[in-house]
Amino acid sequence: xxxxxxxxxxxxxxxxxxxxxxxxxxxxxxxxxxxxxxxxxxxxxxxxxxxxxxxxxxxxxxxxxxxxxxxxxxxxxxxxxxxxxxxxxxxxxxxxxxxxxxxxxxxxxxxxxxxxxxxxxxxxxxxxxxxxxxxxxxxxxxxxxxxxxxxxxxxxxxxxxxxxxxxxxxxxxxxxxxxxxxxxxxxxxxxxxxxxxxxxxxxxxxxxxxxxxxxxxxxxxxxxxxxxxxxxxxxxxxxxxxxxxxxxxxxxxxxxxxxxxxxxxxxxxxxxxxxxxxxxxxxxxxxxxxxxxxxxxxxxxxxxxxxxxxxxxxxxxxxxxxxxxxxxxxxxxxxxxxxxxxxxxxxxxxxxxxxxxxxxxxxxxxxxxxxxxx
Amino acid sequence: xxxxxxxxxxxxxxxxxxxxxxxxxxxxxxxxxxxxxxxxxxxxxxxxxxxxxxxxxxxxxxxxxxxxxxxxxxxxxxxxxxxxxxxxxxxxxxxxxxxxxxxxxxxxxxxxxxxxxxxxxxxxxxxxxxxxxxxxxxxxxxxxxxxxxxxxxxxxxxxxxxxxxxxxxxxxxxxxxxxxxxxxxxxxxxxxxxxxxxxxxxxxxxxxxxxxxxxxxxxxxxxxxxxxxxxxxxxxxxxxxxxxxxxxxxxxxxxxxxxxxxxxxxxxxxxxxxxxxxxxxxxxxxxxxxxxxxxxxxxxxxxxxxxxxxxxxxxxxxxxxxxxxxxxxxx
Numbered sequence: 036x037x038x039x040x041x042x043x044x045x046x047x048x049x050x051x052x053x054x055x056x057x058x059x060x061x062x063x064x065x066x067x068x069x070x071x072x073x074x075x076x077x078x079x080x081x082x083x084x085x086x087x088x089x090x091x092x093x094x095x096x097x098x099x100x101x102x103x104x105x106x107x108x109x110x111x112x113x114x115x116x117x118x119x120x121x122x123x124x125x126x127x128x129x130x131x132x133x134x135x136x137x138x139x140x141x142x143x144x145x146x147x148x149x150x151x152x153x154x155x156x157x158x159x160x161x162x163x164x165x166x167x168x169x170x171x172x173x174x175x176x177x178x179x180x181x182x183x184x185x186x187x188x189x190x191x192x193x194x195x196x197x198x199x200x201x202x203x204x205x206x207x208x209x210x211x212x213x214x215x216x217x218x219x220x221x222x223x224x225x226x227x228x229x230x231x232x233x234x235x236x237x238x239x240x241x242x243x244x245x246x247x248x249x250x251x252x253x254x255x256x257x258x259x260x261x262x263x264x265x266x267x268x269x270x271x272x273x274x275x276x277x278x279x280x281x282x283x284x285x286x287x288x289x290x291x292x293x294x295x296x297x298x299x300x301x302x303x304x305x306x307x308x309x310x311x312x313x314x315x316x317x318x319x320x321x322x323x324x325x326x327x328x329x330x331x332x333x334x335x336x337x338x339x340x341x342x343x344x345x346x347x348x349x350x351x352x353x354x355x356x357x358x359x360x361x362x363x364x365x366x367x368x369x370x371x372x373x374x375x376x377x378x379x380x381x382x383x384x385x386x387x388x389x390x391x392x393x394x395x396x397x398x399x400x401x402x403x404x405x406x407x408x409x
Numbered sequence: 410x411x412x413x414x415x416x417x418x419x420x421x422x423x424x425x426x427x428x429x430x431x432x433x434x435x436x437x438x439x440x441x442x443x444x445x446x447x448x449x450x451x452x453x454x455x456x457x458x459x460x461x462x463x464x465x466x467x468x469x470x471x472x473x474x475x476x477x478x479x480x481x482x483x484x485x486x487x488x489x490x491x492x493x494x495x496x497x498x499x500x501x502x503x504x505x506x507x508x509x510x511x512x513x514x515x516x517x518x519x520x521x522x523x524x525x526x527x528x529x530x531x532x533x534x535x536x537x538x539x540x541x542x543x544x545x546x547x548x549x550x551x552x553x554x555x556x557x558x559x560x561x562x563x564x565x566x567x568x569x570x571x572x573x574x575x576x577x578x579x580x581x582x583x584x585x586x587x588x589x590x591x592x593x594x595x596x597x598x599x600x601x602x603x604x605x606x607x608x609x610x611x612x613x614x615x616x617x618x619x620x621x622x623x624x625x626x627x628x629x630x631x632x633x634x635x636x637x638x639x640x641x642x643x644x645x646x647x648x649x650x651x652x653x654x655x656x657x658x659x660x661x662x663x664x665x666x667x668x669x670x671x672x673x674x675x676x677x678x679x680x681x682x683x684x685x686x687x688x689x690x691x692x693x694x695x696x697x698x699x700x701x702x703x704x705x706x707x708x709x710x711x712x713x714x715x716x717x718x719x720x721x722x723x724x725x726x727x728x729x730x731x732x733x734x735x736x737x738x739x740x
Contacts, residue, residue, distance in 0.1 A: 088600035089571075195688050196456070225455035226627065227685035230671035234682055252601060259673035259682065282675070296605035298630030300672055302653045310609060311602040314570040375676045377657055382736050386660075387670035389706040389739070390683035 042076040043213060043246050049073045049109035051095055055319060067318050069095040071270035082247040084261035090318055091267040093250045097216040101133050102126060131157055131210025138219035140199035144191040150202050151187030157210045180205045180235060197228035218250045233260060254297050258282055266290045269318055269326040276357030286348055286359040288331050291370050301376040337362050417621045418444040418589055423481035425466045428474060432693040436462040438645035449615060449622040451632040454642035457689050460625045464591050468508055469498040504534045507582035511594040513574035517566040523577045524562035530584050549580040572603035583618060593625045608634050633657060641665050644690050644700040651726040661728035663705045707732050707739055
């Protein structure tokens with residue numbers, strides 16, 4: 036996707052430390068450094084994926100950007116305005132333009148409200164339109180997410196998981212947002228339903244020029260959906276860049292380890308891979324120097340003492356290009372590319388094609404031939 | 410594997426139903442499985458396909474009522490488990506057959522150390538003293554690659570990370586050297602780098618202990634990593650059975666093909682993801698004929714009327730589809 040010269044979102048030096056309290060006096064005994072100095076930008080119509088394992092700070096970062104939680108330090112500019120400086124009233128005005136969808140749509144939907152009321156609620160709060168106009172708008176939005184007008188009168192428990200996620204998306208769309216933070220939007224859904232929701236999000240993005248921050252641990256989903264990828268580890272971005280660059284030539288040992296760990300649905304691929312040892316250290320007390328050094332196969336003395344900064348891998352494309360935070364990224368061997376395997380099998384490709392929208396259009400002709408097995 | 414040897418576990422025409430306010434839910438509705446000794450069988454399918462209920466039925470853990478085993482046989486080492494009484498099942502469970510679950514925190518008792526919980530299993534089933542049981546528990550923790558097992562054995566579950574807890578669960582499950590380990594989504598709650606560690610561990614332990622593994626998952630990536638044999642379930646039925654290489658190379662059932670198609674691929678750039686339209690049917694109202702026909706791009710009139718049985722399309726490859734082999738009929 037083309038990158039707009041003025042980003043819709045710019046984040047600089049963002050920090051969130053959560054105090055940890057203990058004892059009857061609830062004294063602060065330490066801080067969880069959930070997000071610890073993050074810079075990023077997002078263009079209009081672009082999807083930036085935040086990837087990383089539990090506790091890396093990706094969800095906290097998403098909530099900080101929307102100011103659902105207050106940052107400890109740093110700046111957030113959305114459409115040129117300083118989000119952290121806004122008063123309550125201004126923030127509410129901005130909220131309709133910055134929305135969030137969650138992993139578990141059921142937990143995020145009010146079980147006592149009809150779907151129509153839920154979608155209309157933001158319009159009512161912002162005083163948009165009269166009842167008839169709002170109902171028309173609700174029906175229009177339901178249509179956009181692939182639901183029917185009669186669904187407006189139903190309650191969340193009457194829907195399947197995939198439909199609930201469509202409702203979550205519909206509610207986010209009601210305020211005509213420019214930016215949607217999608218926090219693991221398909222992780223709780225079945226595989227066949229995931230694809231439906233992913234396609235829907237992409238269609239909506241193209242139609243309305245939405246910008247997405249996609250928070251996900253599913254790297255295959257990220258590869259499919261994102262324009263750029265930021266890999267996080269213990270509150271820091273360790274690698275960021277164009278999706279193609281990051282997936283084709285991952286530079287950071289952690290990015291490589293994440294990619295190597297994905298189980299690929301193809302038993303014909305014999306991958307040699309180095310598995311990461313141990314667990315992610317506690318963000319309460321992250322390792323000194325490079326936070327990844329305790330699990331890194333390439334760590335040297337310098338990594339234990341000196342924290343690496345993000346550095347451009349192509350100096351001619353310093354800002355917005357591929358950046359990696361590793362002292363020794365030049366020495367880290369390139370990963371062998373993943374071979375296409377069964378994905379290139381012509382028979383499989385043709386059979387799978389029947390499940391694409393083009394395949395569905397061609398269905399009538401395909402079904403004319405072939406007898407049933409007796 | 411010798412083809413003639415009787416499988417360790419064989420499930421024949423199993424039907425497990427549940428009574429509910431909405432009617433009779435046919436969660437498992439005629440399932441056939443065979444798990445040879447020393448092999449890994451993956452049971453794959455989406456929510457509500459009946460894969461977990463199948464496992465719980467094998468373990469004798471389906472509450473009756475509301476559940477009822479309406480038909481079938483579960484042959485383990487040649488004996489039908491459905492004829493076992495409570496004492497016989499209790500003696501079998503944990504000893505010959507063990508099970509691990511998705512979320513170790515809900516299976517481990519937070520009030521006891523992991524050592525207490527592993528030694529309890531050993532003391533209950535074996536005539537050994539506490540000291541010997543403890544030694545065995547430490548040995549088990551070592552075998553699941555928990556570092557410093559002599560110290561870890563006295564820790565409570567909440568002190569362990571998710572990956573370490575799953576290792577402790579596996580240690581407990583394997584403490585009595587079972588013939589069969591049933592693992593229900595054992596890595597679904599774990600991060601991807603930890604998942605890779607646990608899958609590797611399960612592979613190694615299956616060989617070390619010479620046991621058979623029945624692994625239940627929704628993730629075709631996990632299947633490709635660990636399975637020898639695969640059974641794909643849809644709407645309470647097994648719709649396809651094959652060895653893992655055949656299943657991925659020449660999937661025969663439209664549902665298997667659609668599942669594979671709808672996963673985003675790391676190696677291929679696609680603009681739009683193929684989609685299996687619609688949703689899984691409600692288990693109280695299964696469609697007539699083939700249960701997949703409302704979502705199937707290959708369906709013909711006969712599919713609406715005839716419920717297809719599992720039929721071999723090649724040696725060791727069975728598909729429940731009137732239109733199999735598809736490549737001959739539609740390409």
